[in-house]
Structures are given as structure tokens and as C-alpha cells.
Amino acid sequence: MDIIRVEHLTKKFIIYEKESGLKGVMKSFFNAKRIEKTAVDDVNFTIKQGEIVGYIGPNGAGKSTTIKILTGILTPTSGSVEVDGLIPYQKRTQNAKKIGVVFGQRTQLWWDLPLNESFSVLKEIYQISDTDYQERMAYFEGLFGLSEYMKQPVRQLSLGQRMKADIVASMLHNPKLLFLDEPTIGLDVIAKENIRKTIKDLNQKYNTTVILTTHDLSDIESLCDRILLIDKGKIIYDGDLERIKASYGSKKIITFELKSITNIDKIDVSTFLKKDPDFIHTVKDNTLNITFNKQKLDIKDIINSVLSAADVIDIDISDDHLENIIKAIYTHGVK
Ligand SMILES: Nc1ncnc2c1ncn2[C@@H]1O[C@H](COP(=O)(O)OP(=O)(O)O)[C@@H](O)[C@H]1O
Ligand SMILES: [Mg+2]
Numbered sequence: 468m469d470i471i472r473v474e475h476l477t478k479k480f481i482i483y484e485k486e487s488g489l490k491g492v493m494k495s496f497f498n499a500k501r502i503e504k505t506a507v508d509d510v511n512f513t514i515k516q517g518e519i520v521g522y523i524g525p526n527g528a529g530k531s532t533t534i535k536i537l538t539g540i541l542t543p544t545s546g547s548v549e550v551d552g553l554i555p556y557q558k559r560t561q562n563a564k565k566i567g568v569v570f571g572q573r574t575q576l577w578w579d580l581p582l583n584e585s586f587s588v589l590k591e592i593y594q595i596s597d598t599d600y601q602e603r604m605a606y607f608e609g610l611f612g613l614s615e616y617m618k619q620p621v622r623q624l625s626l627g628q629r630m631k632a633d634i635v636a637s638m639l640h641n642p643k644l645l646f647l648d649e650p651t652i653g654l655d656v657i658a659k660e661n662i663r664k665t666i667k668d669l670n671q672k673y674n675t676t677v678i679l680t681t682h683d684l685s686d687i688e689s690l691c692d693r694i695l696l697i698d699k700g701k702i703i704y705d706g707d708l709e710r711i712k713a714s715y716g717s718k719k720i721i722t723f724e725l726k727s728i729t730n731i732d733k734i735d736v737s738t739f740l741k742k743d744p745d746f747i748h749t750v751k752d753n754t755l756n757i758t759f760n761k762q763k764l765d766i767k768d769i770i771n772s773v774l775s776a777a778d779v780i781d782i783d784i785s786d787d788h789l790e791n792i793i794k795a796i797y798t799h800g801v802k
Pocket of ligand 1: 480481482504505506524525526527528530532
């Protein structure tokens with residue numbers, strides 16, 4: 468069943484261009500240049516209940532705007548959206564009960580209230596039973612250790628503490644859908660890992676649908692089977708992550724740890740470059756990094772060539788980072 472339907476969704480913002488200086492300000496006041504900015508441009512997608520979808524794109528691509536429309540904060544300029552049978556901007560309150568939202572850039576909590584009171588307010592708003600509340604708080608306490616700062620006002624929390632609190636707040640009422648807009652900003656590795664675990668847990672236990680935007684593509688790799696790539700307001704890819712990695716990820720990275728780099732110029736780079744113009748080698752301290760196209764060069768030849776020239780302590784071979792793959796798609800388009 469499709470829990471989210473987005474059809475021909477377009478959102479335009481009107482911005483008024485201001486001129487600088489006092490004269491400019493006065494001039495702009497009377498006849499500022501009116502510019503139309505299309506943030507989301509004829510976007511179509513559907514999401515099934517229980518899917519975890521990565522919504523990714525560069526800054527300004529239109530991710531947050533889409534999420535704001537899905538959560539009822541913004542009204543579309545044209546097109547239609549439906550979230551679990553409701554039109555979010557028409558039924559904001561009803562929609563809010565079913566969804567959990569995190570905007571990493573700003574908190575949904577009450578700035579001046581101590582954290583535990585913010586949670587109590589949410590308990591009342593969402594009419595969560597005492598048993599459910601205690602059980603969920605204990606679960607989140609185990610993952611994030613909130614008790615240390617439970618009595619502090621939200622405004623005194625560090626970014627990482629605040630993010631964890633926001634995430635707990637979004638999940639406290641066990642929503643059917645979760646919209647997470649950059650939920651791992653400013654978090655350490657352990658907290659990130661716990662958030663991923665929580666998302667996976669909720670998805671498996673309750674079939675929670677999740678839309679996630681993040682700049683950390685390792686979040687996407689560990690959580691999402693499907694990605695939506697958006698660029699300049701348009702969806703440029705909608706499909707599974709494996710396929711995109713298979714068709715773009717023809718590059719490999721080999722990292723050699725060397726005893727010394729003295730003989731490194733004996734490696735016959737020019738032959739490799741002739742066969743693979745994208746062959747790159749970089750040296751930093753005693754580490755040699757080689758990126759190459761596995762369809763053009765034989766990994767054995769590269770390793771042999773390095774082994775015969777330098778004293779190698781360790782070798783690591785990995786696939787190209789998803790980040791590079793996605794950058795290539797933005798630059799060269801979808802195959
Ligand atoms: N309230 C607004 N008024 C004017 N322009 C906006 C507003 N919100 C977003 N935009 C513009 O719309 C585009 C998409 O923004 P956004 O959805 O926040 O991108 P993303 O979340 O992908 O970084 C950007 O060019 C941004 O400047
Ligand atoms: Mg954004």
C-alpha cells in the first residue's frame with residue numbers, strides 16, 4: 468500500500484532582490500525585483516508502508532521543502548500530496564499525530580523548558596499512556612543516555628545532546644511515518660550508530676515508514692534500500708541503491724601502507740594512465756592511495772607493481788565511496 472503519494476509537486480518561492488546601500492534599500496522598498504524560485508519542480512514518487520527511503524541531493528536541491536510539504540508546514544504551488552490518505556496541509560493536526568519529524572537544523576522542543584518537561588508535554592499532546600511512556604523512555608535512555616541532562620533547559624544542551632533529544636521526541640508517540648531531515652548533524656559515531664539502530668528497530672517492529680535526508684551517505688548505506696536523488700528541484704533517480712552502485716561503482720580504491728616512500732617513483736604510473744585516464748595516485752605520509760577503474764586495469768598488475776617497487780606493510784582494497792558515485796551522477800547525469 469502506498470502511504471505517500473506525490474504527484475506533479477511544485478513549490479515556487481517569491482523572493483525580492485534587494486539592492487545594497489541606503490539608496491538601494493529605499494529603491495528596493497518601492498520596486499524590489501521580484502524573482503520566482505522553483506524549489507521543487509514537478510516531483511513524482513510514491514512510498515510504500517514500511518519502506519526506508521533516502522532522499523538525497525546537494526544543498527538547495529529541494530529536500531527540506533518537500534519534507535515541509537509532506538509534514539503540512541508548507542502548501543504546494545501546484546500538484547498533489549497525500550500522506551496516509553490525508554492531504555497534510557489541509558489536515559495538519561491529524562497528520563501530525565501520525566508522523567514524527569526531525570529537522571536537524573532546528574529543534575522542535577521548547578527552548579526554555581527542561582528536557583523532561585518537554586517530554587511530559589509531548590506525552591500529553593499525543594496522549595501516550597503511562598506504561599507506553601515509561602517503556603519507551605527506558606528504551607531511549609538505554610540508547611542515548613538522556614538522564615544526564617534531563618533537567619537542563621533545551622537551550623543549554625550541546626548540539627549532539629539536542630539532536631538526540633529531538634529524535635526521541637519525534638519517536639515518542641510511535642508514529643507511523645518518520646521524516647528525518649539531517650538527523651545526524653553534529654553527532655559522534657556512537658550516537659549515529661544508535662540512531663541507525665533505533666530506526667531499524669522501529670521499522671522492523673512497527674513497519675514504520677521512514678524518509679531520511681542526510682549528508683552522511685554511510686547513514687544511507689546502512690539504512691536505505693531505495694534512494695531518491697533530487698537535483699535543482701527535480702528527481703533524477705528513483706531506485707535501489709545496489710543498482711546505482713553496480714552501474715556507477717566501477718572504481719576501486721587500494722590503500723598501501725608503506726615502510727618508506729623512497730622507491731615509490733619506480734612504479735610505472737604512465738602505463739596505468741594510458742589504459743585508464745582516471746587512474747589517480749596520491750601519497751601522504753607513508754600511505755599510498757590508488758583509485759582506478761576496475762574495467763580498465765587489472766588489480767593484480769597494480770598490486771604487483773607497487774609490491775616490486777616499495778616495501779609494503781599493509782594493503783586495503785575497497786569500493787569507491789558512494790559519495791563519489793553520487794557526485795559523478797550530478798556531474799554527468801544518470802546513465
Ligand atoms: N522560505 C523560503 N523562501 C525563499 N526561498 C526558499 C525558502 N525555502 C527554501 N528556499 C529556496 O528553495 C531552494 C530549496 O531549498 P531546500 O528545500 O531548503 O533545499 P535542501 O533542503 O535540499 O538543501 C533553495 O534555493 C532555497 O534557497
Ligand atoms: Mg535541507
